[in-house]
Amino acid sequence: MKNSIQTSNTLQNESQTEQEIKNMVRQKYEKVALQDKALNASSCCGTTNSSTEVYNIMSEKYDNLNGYNSDADLGLGCGLPTQFAQITKGDTVLDLGSGAGNDCFVARAETGETGKVIGIDFSPTMLKKARQNADKLGYNNVEFREGDIETMPISDNSVDVIVSNCVLNLVPNKKAVFKEMYRTLKDDGHFSISDIVLLGNLPKALQEDAEMYAGCVSGAIQKEDYLNFIKEVGFENITLQKEKAIFIPDDILQKYLSESEIREFRNGQTGVFSITVFAQKNPSSESIKKEIIQEQKSVCSPSSGCC
Structure with missing residues (x-):
């Protein structure tokens, strides 16, 4: 345990390479893949101790969406x-x-039998579960590839839509992922991704902990920086489709912070948020008009009661 704590405390030191961080995340998600969904949902992305205060800390309910399959829902989004x-x-x-x-x-339910869905993951255990689920469902147009999303095994200009759920915050080089997204999308293609971002600085103990990195918290970056990366890569029509504050329960924070540090964290200027962001690659004038109409219909606002 002592060695584990020492490793956690050096997570973001300069000596820690990006590859070491990736290896740490991969190892943790190999274990998370075999855990019970309830444990994943009641912890920070399945990697921290579970909370008795809050059941769904980050995840949202999918079961009202077409194509939902309970065997494939690990409560990690x-x-x-x-x-x-x-x-x-x-x-x-x-x-x-x-x-x-x-x-x-869920995407396959939207694109239908004439479309194609490709999933990328770097965890062999996750990939095995996904392929077993696809086989059980009899889907021959859903494919899962092992790979690093910083260097995707996907051809240039070959994808219409990219989705992702609480993943980029785990990646050390987030801008590299956005560059890969731009490369693989067709002109007029777009993405919609959900992720964790910050407003203000996390306490040092949370920033440096390996479990909180894999738990989608300490690997998150400032919201402004996140959105700027998207713009710098070349995406247009960047739209914040949804934003939700994430509450980390005291019984999880107590593992990392003292009571006074928890109070300071609660009363300070730091916020942890889930955001869903949309953006397009080289949009045509027709798609811009379509997006304006869609956005008027679908944006999650406080008045709609979903934010």
């Missing part, structure tokens, strides 16, 4: 990106960090 992704029949859809296949199967 922080949004519902496929709900906002504007997938149409015949689209090729790419899911980054596809896990056991949850978002892929």
Whole structure:
């Protein structure tokens, strides 16, 4: 245990390479893939101790969406990106960090038998579960590939829609992922991704802990920086489709912070948020008009009661 704590405390030191961080996340998600969904949902992305105060800390309910499959839902998401992704029949859809296949199967319900869905994940155990689920469902147009989303095994200009659910916050080089998304999307293609972002700085103990990194918290970056990366890569029509504050329960924070530090964290200027972001690659004038209409219909606002 002492060695584990020492490793956690050096997570974001300069000596820690990006590859070491990726290996740590992969190892933890190999274990998460075999855990009970209830444990994943009541912890920070399945990697921290579970909470007795809050059941769904980050995850949202998928069971009202077409294509939902309970076997593929591990309770690891922080949004519902496929709900906002504007997938149409015949689209090729790419899911980054596809896990056991949850978002892929929801996307498949939208793109239909004439479309194609590709999931990428770097966990062999997750990929095995996803492929087993696809086989049980009899889907021959859903494919799962092992790979790193910073260097995707996907051809240039080949994808219509990209979705991702609470994954980019686990990646050290987030801008590299956005560049890969831009490369693989067709002109007029778009993405809708849910992720964790910050406003203000986390306490040092949370920033440096390996479990909180894999738990989608300490790996998150500032909301402004996140949105700027998307813009710098070249995406247009960047739209915040949904934003929700994430409450980390005291019984989880107590593992990392003292009582006084928890009070300071609660009363300070730091916020942890789930956001769902939409953006397009080289949009045509026609698609811009369509997006304006769709946005008027689907944006989650405080007045709608869903934020």
